Amino acid sequence: MRDFWEQRYSEAGWAYGTEPNEFLRSQGRFIHAGQSALVIGDGEGRNGVWLAQQGMRVLSVDYSSAGLKKARALAAAKGARIETEHADLGSWNWPTNRFDLIVSIFVHFAPVLRRHVHQSMVAALKDQGTIILEAFTPQQVKHTSGGPRDPVMLYSIDDLREDFSAARVELLEESEVHLEEGKYHRGTGAVVRVIIHKK
Numbered sequence: 192m193r194d195f196w197e198q199r200y201s202e203a204g205w206a207y208g209t210e211p212n213e214f215l216r217s218q219g220r221f222i223h224a225g226q227s228a229l230v231i232g233d234g235e236g237r238n239g240v241w242l243a244q245q246g247m248r249v250l251s252v253d254y255s256s257a258g259l260k261k262a263r264a265l266a267a268a269k270g271a272r273i274e275t276e277h278a279d280l281g282s283w284n285w286p287t288n289r290f291d292l293i294v295s296i297f298v299h300f301a302p303v304l305r306r307h308v309h310q311s312m313v314a315a316l317k318d319q320g321t322i323i324l325e326a327f328t329p330q331q332v333k334h335t336s337g338g339p340r341d342p343v344m345l346y347s348i349d350d351l352r353e354d355f356s357a358a359r360v361e362l363l364e365e366s367e368v369h370l371e372e373g374k375y376h377r378g379t380g381a382v383v384r385v386i387i388h389k390k
């Protein structure tokens with residue numbers, strides 16, 4: 192899979208655009224200047240850079256070096272600062288009690304890894320910290336707007352409720368949305384949107 196992302200981010204242009212994800216953008220009440228944010232699977236950096244533009248201290252982690260190179264270029268172009276770390280989230284030495292906000296936008300893993308990453312996200316939050324996540328659901332196989340084609344990589348509400356059972360769920364909702372994110376997320380998408388707080 193890593194090769195797939197290297198290849199995609201080596202193409203000219205921006206795979207998912209340079210503007211932040213709409214669901215993330217709508218969650219301003221959790222975005223506070225001076226606080227710390229971890230953005231997992233940040234790819235070309237559209238979400239991490241936008242959070243940095245809001246004044247957050249951002250760490251973007253991804254295993255694609257081509258993606259992170261573009262993320263740093265995007266930050267420089269927008270006059271923002273982000274820290275980047277090149278790591279596989281499956282074997283990353285996850286910090287604990289460190290971030291006010293953790294963001295995961297369309298980052299898909301197979302079930303065992305998904306559970307490990309999601310539980311590690313909760314552990315990496317400070318008390319009262321927040322997770323914002325958007326991902327494709329199994330209904331996405333009906334659509335052509337992007338996302339994994341393999342159903343085991345898609346996330347149901349039940350999967351996520353179980354992964355985040357140690358935290359407090361504020362929002363866990365499936366919906367159909369219109370995506371217009373760069374060249375690879377376009378059209379109707381079946382998504383699950385999640386807001387979680389560390390108890």
Ligand SMILES: C[S@@+](CC[C@H](N)C(=O)[O-])C[C@H]1O[C@@H](n2cnc3c(N)ncnc32)[C@H](O)[C@@H]1O
Nearest residue numbers: 196207232233234253254255279280281296297
């Ligand atoms: C669909 S892209 C989304 C990129 C970005 N979140 C966005 O919305 O623009 C999924 C991203 O997850 C990253 N990723 C997938 N598996 C990973 C892993 N095990 N460790 C680190 N990054 C991973 C990929 O490199 C890719 O950048």
